[in-house]
Amino acid sequence: MRPFPTLLLAGLMAWLITPALAQGADEDDYLGSQACTFCHAEAAEDWAGSHHALAWTEATSENILGDFDDTEFTLDGMTARFSRGADGAHVVTVTEQDGRTTRYPVHSVAGIAPLQQYLLETEPGRLQSFDVVWNTENGGWFHLYPDQDLPPDDGLHWTGPYKTWNARCAECHATGFEKNHDPQTGLYRSTQVEIGVGCEACHGPGRAHVDWANVAGTTTPPPNYGFAVDFGDTEAAIQQCATCHSRREAHLDGNPLPGTPFHDAYNLALLRPGLYQGDGQIQDEVYVYGSFLQSKMYANGVGCVDCHTPHDAEPVAQGNTVCTQCHSPAANPRFPDLKPAVYDDPAHTFHPPDSEGGQCVSCHMAQRVYMGNDWRRDHSFRIPRPDLTNRTGASDACTDCHQDRTAEWAAAEIAKRFPDGSQTRPHFGLALAAGRDNPVGAASDLADLAGDTAQPGIVRATALWLLEQSNSPATAARLAPLLADPDPVVRAAAIGLQRLAPPEDRAGLLAPLLSDTVRTVRMAAARGLLLSPETRLPETDRPAMQAGLAEWRQAMSNRLDFPETHLQMAGVALTLRNFPAAEGAFRDVVRLDPQQVDAWMMLVRLAAARGGPQAARPVVRDALAANPDHTVLQGMWRELTGQTAPGTDLLPPSD
Structure with missing residues (x-):
């Protein structure tokens, strides 16, 4: 055995520039949803008016619901005028805070209810999601982020990288989508078979099915009747829905071929701060799957x-009937462990039958609002736990409605109604919340949670992620068996924890996962070994290592229009002590998002380390030009110059 030669990876940043090809079916295999309607008229009729069918539509008078009769919306010095051109086209004329006015024909339409958003083409091929949207429930224009003052040079401005439709949204609003971003020019040449979520977005390309249907009765049906997905397999169906209904990081360039296992196409977001509350309830827009996995x-x-x-x-039914198809005295034979009991009754709900509080979802699927007026429900189907609120910092369903009451009141009321303590049993949220506050102090509880196979995999994986901050080789050794856990989310998280293992053990622990059946796990193993340059890797494992790195390279190269990707690349370069590459990656971060202060601070430190204060001063000047009120950057300027830096107006020109 010999050390893995990190010199071969010194050119990592350049190595990642060439985009990899997306994986999927041949475009000719797609026929479009109209090919399905003749034989499947009832399904097609149901789909035609659905949110899926209307997820992305053309900019026609029939599709556009907003008021384009010379209406205006103004906020923070920005004005948007909605009108029609001489040719009848719908137009948005935007005057930005800097006084610049630009006229944009509406390219296309996103969504139908409760709001509708309009896509504007800011350069050939690049579509941006405009932040002023139409309320289809009550009428009127509103801004999605009214509390954010976003000038045109802010990364979060509607023209910035986080609002690029091609990169952030189109994959889940189109069928057969390929992003086709050129990182050298920054241009998009995106294509799709069909805008909107068509039949083939879920079932897969239809040609094999139609070819069989044309001779049906004379041949044996092919597997799944020629489609890529077996919707008779519950887990396969869930993973197909999750391709869009999840918060995740994509490995491929566009839509994976339907039927692709979720963890071969995506890296699922764990229950991290900013995305989920301390006990795993939804916080940011996380799109169902991560919640449902907890249930x-x-x-x-x-x-x-x-x-x-x-x-x-x-x-499938109205109101509580959705729930009582299983949660009733009749129960459901498909779920034999379910206790037959009366649930849709004031004896259980403690609210009048027709009241909001009498609805199952009010207590067990608390909702949060996103995008201004879009209420979405938490799919973890949890029992309200106001007794945990003060310990986890999370919200509770009781005081969501009873806003004039406290969590203590709600906990006391539940205790009175359930004196046997059945509603206050231990909950994984306590360990997760404690781990966020103090991963070292909570390490024992987190380790117990990670090893408890009765708990949801996403919860156990989150515990492993938090344990990475415990700096405990003993904990890594204790939980090394989780590298063979049946759940790929747990295996991938267990790889991250093993960075705390002794270097002499790491290769032996991680090398077997280079040949894992799941792409996310293979990539995690390859990266884990790459970032351990002192690790000794047997010669026999080197081909698997190279294959894992190639998959990771493909995933990274497909996301070079994301500032986050360049942050990851910068971190890799720092670990490999490739400081020029790290500086280049951090430069790409702030080019895409000038408000990424952490990247600016690393650029200052790199400049100071390589060229001293004289080299660092212009970097701080540029950072403050983009972030004039940031106190840490102002402190850096004072340290380097002895001068105050209250804003860009007092900054000297760049050296």
Whole structure:
């Protein structure tokens, strides 16, 4: 055995520049949703008016619901005028805070309810999601982020990288989408088979099915009747829905071929701060899957189509009937462990039958509002736990409604109604919340949680991620068996923890996962070994290492239009002590998002380390030009110059 030669990776940043090809079916295999309607008229009719069908539509008078009769919206010095051109085209004329006015024909339309957003082409091929949207419920224009003052040079401005439709949204609003971003020019040449979520977005390309259907009765049906997805397999169906209904990081360039296992196409976001509350409840827009994985429903084999009709995506029944198809005295033979009992009754709900509080979802699927007026429900189906609120910092369903009351009041009321303590049993949220506050102090509880196979995999994986901050080789050794856990989310997180293992043990622990059946795990193992330059890797494992790095390279090269990707690349370069490459990556971060202060601070430190204070001063000047009120950057300027830096107006010109 000999050390893995990190010199071969010294050119990592250049190595990642060439974009990899997206994986998927041949475009000719897609036929479009119109090819399905003749034989599947009822399903097509249900789908036609659904949020899926209307996820992305053309900019026609029939599709556009907003008022374009010379209406205006003004906020923070920005004015948007909505009108029609001489040719009848819908136009948005935007006057920015800097006084610059630009006229944009509406390119296309996103969504139908409760709001509708308009896509504007800011340069050939690049679509941006405009932040002023139409309220389709009550009428009127509103801004998605009214509390953010976003000038045109802010990374979060509607023209910035976080609002680029091609990069952030189109994959889940189109069928057969390929992003086709050129990192050298920054241009997009995106394509799709069909805008909107068509039949083939979920079922897969239809040609094989139609070819069989044309001779049906004379040949044996092919597997899944020629489609890529077996919707008779509950887990496969859930993972197909999760390709869009999840917060995740994509490995491929566009839509994966339907039927691709989720963890071969995406890296699922864990229950991290900013995304989820301390106990795992939704906080940011996380799109269902990460919540559903926490639920007892998922653990017991419930799938998406048990509650939602597949083609219009509406609930299978009205009100509590969705829940009582299983949660009733009759129960459901598919779920034999479910206790038959009366749930839809004031004896259980403690609210009048027709009241908001009498609805199952009010207590067990708390909702949060996103994008101004879009209420979405938490799919972890949890029992309200106001007794945990003060210990986890998370919200509770009781005081969501009873806003004039406290969590202590709600906990006391539940204790009175359930004196046996059945509603106050231990909950994983306590360990996760404690781990956020103090991963070292909570290490024992987190380790117990990570090793508890009765807990949801995403919860255990989050515990492993938090344990990375415990700096405990003993904990890494204790939890090394989780590298063989059945859940790929747990295996991938367990790899991260092993960075705390002794270097002489790390290669032996991680090398077997280079040949894991799941792409996310293979990539995590390859990166884990790459970032351990002192690790000794047997010669026999080197081909698997190279293959894992190639998959990681492909994933990274598909996301070079994301500031976050360049942050990751900078971190890799720093670990490999490739400081020029790290500086280049941090430069790309602030080019895409000038408000990424952490990247600016690393640029200052790198400049100072390589060229002293004289080299660092112009970097701080540029950083303050983009972030004039940031106190840490002002402190850096004072340290380097002895002068105050209250704003760009007092900064000297760059050296």
